[in-house]
Amino acid sequence: MLRGRTGNLLIAILVLSALITPFHRELYVGDETKYAQVVREMREGAFFLPTLHGTPFTHKPPLHFWLIDLLTYPLGAYSVWPYVLPSLLAFVFLLFLMRRIGGPLAAFVCGSSLMIWGSAQTARMDVAFTAFLVLAAWKIRVFLEKEDRGALFLAGVAVGMATLIKGPMAPVIAIALLLFERIRRKRLPRASYLPALGAAAIIPLLWFVPAMLMGGNDYAREVIVKQTAGRAVGSWVHKAAPWFYVTHAPADLFPWFFLAVVALVAVYRRRDEDAKFYVSWILAVFVPYTLISSKLDVYMMTLIPPVAFLIARVVGSETRDAFAKWSWRANVLTIGILLGIGAAGLFLAPQLVRAPDAELLSSPPVRTLFLVIIAAAVLALVTAIRVRTPVASTLAAGAVPLIALMYVAIALVPVANEIASTRPLVHAIERQNVPAQSVSLYFTPHLWTRAMPRQLERVHYMVDAAVPAAPPAVIVTRRDRADDIGDQLGVYRKVDEFRMIGKWFDVYRR
Secondary structure (H helix, E strand, C coil), X not given: CCXXXXXXXXXXXXXXXXXXXXXXXXXXXXXXXXXXXXXXXXXXXXXXXXXXXXXXCCCCCCHHHHHHHHHHHHHCCCCCHHHHHHHHHHHHHHHHHHHHHXXXXXXXXXXXXXXXXXXXXXXXXXXXXXXXXXXXXXXXXXXXXXXXXXXXXXXXXXXXXXXXXXXXXXXXXXXXXXXXXXXXXXXXCCCCCHHHHHHHHHHHHHHHHHHHHHHHHHHHHHHHHHHHHHHHXXXXXXXXXXXXXXHHHHHHCCCCHHHHHHHHHHHHHCCCCCCHHHHHHHHHHHHHHHHCCECCXXXXXXXXXXXXXXXXXXXXXXXXXXXXXXXXXXXXXHHHHHHHHHHHHHHCHHHHCCCCHHHHHHCHHHHHHHHHHHHHHHHXXXXXXXXXXXXXXXXXXXHHHHHHHHHHHHHHHHHHHHHHCCHHHHHHHHHHCCCHHHEEEECCCCCCCCCCCHHXXXXXXXXXXXXXXXXXXXXXXXXXXXXXXXXXXXXCEEEEEEEECCEEEEEEEX
């Protein structure tokens, strides 16, 4: 078992490693830069009902954005810290819960999962959503085992907070967990579930009802019909087949997929009835997300904690049977795959990938990354072979990607800043030397860099192929969408081009 100072040290390393990137990273293109635009508009007066381009932002509830907005006042709107601190604090809270419930090994497995560790340093709300669902599931288990009505009420409060963070999948997962446990246990405790259901509903409704009154019928229809029901049964984005999460499981659970398979089989072969609660929890996440139309890998983040609990229970068990050996083998296989990834990246990738990405893979910082992976994997393999225990091999397997990710955080974030942030877009606009309000952006990310000139906040973001009221002096568009605004480009000439997030963008001027 992993106990005491060693366990606390590993958790401290996880937390400290997540603090590296905010010191020198930008916000990256996608949700982060979009959220920055939402926060800018909140600072201009749209606090209670966040907007994007003046239209109510219905994609996510507001709690996460409220926290970011409030943090921008002491820390600054163009500091990364207000955007990532909510996720970092949620990461610490999640590790605390994992250690409190399942011990330090469960916390290490959970915190070293690529998806959770990486998301802990972003402007996204997924880690906070996951942490409150862990709190809810824990209290549900206490209720089921001890018939503690207070625990059930606290579970309802946690579900309500999770709903206000990311949306209505929180109560769906909680109800599914109770249903799967009802099937497994053949009964649920006799109790009034209304206080817990009331807490889960009232907390988000305290915001949603006034928001509907402020936003009107169109806003309510957008949230209920499109963002909730639409994503569930007829998604217009992220639509995927029902087997999406099965085929993506090795990557979503990286680096713990093989060990998770062993742990699942071991629970049933060992007839570990207590651990089957975690299986119900896994199903409570997996089944609803599989059934809804909209699918993203990040949705499986809430499945990682119960997987971590299962792994810690099986690996940390004193039972020395075939599954102890299979746990060791699963970890050795994972280390071997990581070693292969390092070798392939070092020797094969630059020859197989076309320029300009091949140039990036051949650059010294990236080649050093593959060397770090190889060295860490070799050291982990030696450790696992010499100390042939499930716990030691688990720590070794988790250390390899963590070491590689820490190297990335230190050495490769400056490279990522130049290709994954909006720095190229900002520089392209600055080179035109025109007033920001005379620039129209089509199909581009929202601007945000640490050193972004404040006047660039006045550029015009054109939705779809909208025609501006007055012809702009400069148009910037993604190259593969230029035909969408071909009629407008007739009196413009191309004056510049740049590459960002792997795509080409063109600059046109009258």
